[in-house]
């Protein structure tokens with residue numbers, strides 16, 4: 001019998017499948033610490049640090065990361081991307097998609113559990129909830145109480161901190177699209193533009209709602225990734241698993257009791273793994289699409305195993321093959337395929353970006369007349385040159401024409417541009433009738449930076465004349 005290479009995602013509430021709507025049961029996640037939670041704290045702080053500090057970094061006396069939509073220029077440290085460079089952005093998105101596929105096949109939902117913005121902000125919001133309202137049992141008790149001054153103060157504190165964090169998140173987001181220091185002063189003097197104000201309001205509400213109220217529902221009902229993850233999983237994908245063979249039959253017992261004599265497995269049915277789960281599932285029911293791979297249940301169960309003097313690892317990162325005692329395969333065709341494509345795309349992308357010439361030349365022939373015959377009998381063609389200085393410094397450029405003998409260019413030998421300037425230049429090329437060999441000839445324009453010879457572009461155009 002062939003072995004299926006996909007893990008079925010189980011329906012955890014099959015008895016409810018007839019209902020189209022089920023009221024959400026509020027999840028009171030228990031606070032915990034442990035090895036994987038420490039790793040999560042580090043990744044969450046790194047993610048938050050990169051996000052909140054990003055717009056405040058400077059490069060060459062300007063904002064290091066700025067997506068200047070009105071000017072249609074994206075500044076990312078020493079690079080300036082123009083609308084013509086949007087190919088790079090699409091490329092980057094494709095690389096990100098392949099990286100997600102690769103790491104999902106390799107290690108399951110590590111993105112969801114450790115670095116997804118929804119997880120990061122929700123964890124931060126939950127931490128605020130923990131410090132203002134207390135741990136799980138205190139929050140359950142508080143919510144069950146009628147409104148009182150004490151309850152009001154706690155709730156007020158929590159929501160105020162949530163809103164402050166949401167606003168700062170929104171301000172930072174807008175700060176990636178408008179110079180953040182100016183935005184800060186505008187905010188301080190209540191002089192923010194209507195659009196900036198609208199987006200700040202929008203993202204404040206979105207952050208507050210998603211991380212404060214919707215939380216796991218975003219992962220369960222709104223995120224498409226949760227739905228198609230099982231397609232990418234195979235029997236060697238690292239997942240959070242419960243060792244059913246070791247844990248069952250589950251049951252309560254004293255610490256001193258011998259589980260073998262009681263006919264019990266290692267699971268003491270303490271429910272700790274359920275209480276720490278941010279999505280409220282019971283991992284003992286098997287892999288479920290709600291599981292974001294945060295490993296909170298591993299840390300919780302390991303602490304219980306320590307207390308019971310049982311070996312750790314009743315819940316652990318493992319693979320379906322490993323759990324069943326079958327051979328494990330780290331290098332699988334699918335993983336190798338994704339890895340090779342990802343590696344090639346990254347190498348090609350980096351080499352293309354680094355070898356990119358920050359200079360662009362467009363040549364537009366005069367559309368009104370193919371050519372003009374002068375009173376001296378010579379033939380003239382007119383062109384519009386668009387020279388785009390994509391660097392972040394002023395540049396002088398030399399312009400040369402080649403491809404035709406004895407052509408007479410009416411072009412300035414050198415032109416100056418400001419940083420990021422698009423220079424439009426109307427020029428003419430002239431030829432004497434005796435030098436013209438054919439009606440339609442190729443002519444080349446070369447623009448070269450005076451200060452950096454590696455910045456050189458050549459574009460071809462046509463020189464037209466009445467002669468054969």
Ligand code: SF4
Nearest residue numbers: 267268270271273301
């Ligand atoms: S935390 Fe461990 S011992 Fe407790 S219920 Fe979960 S699996 Fe069983």
Ligand code: SF4
Nearest residue numbers: 277291292294295297
């Ligand atoms: S089952 Fe475990 S790993 Fe999955 S979301 Fe819940 S706590 Fe996190």
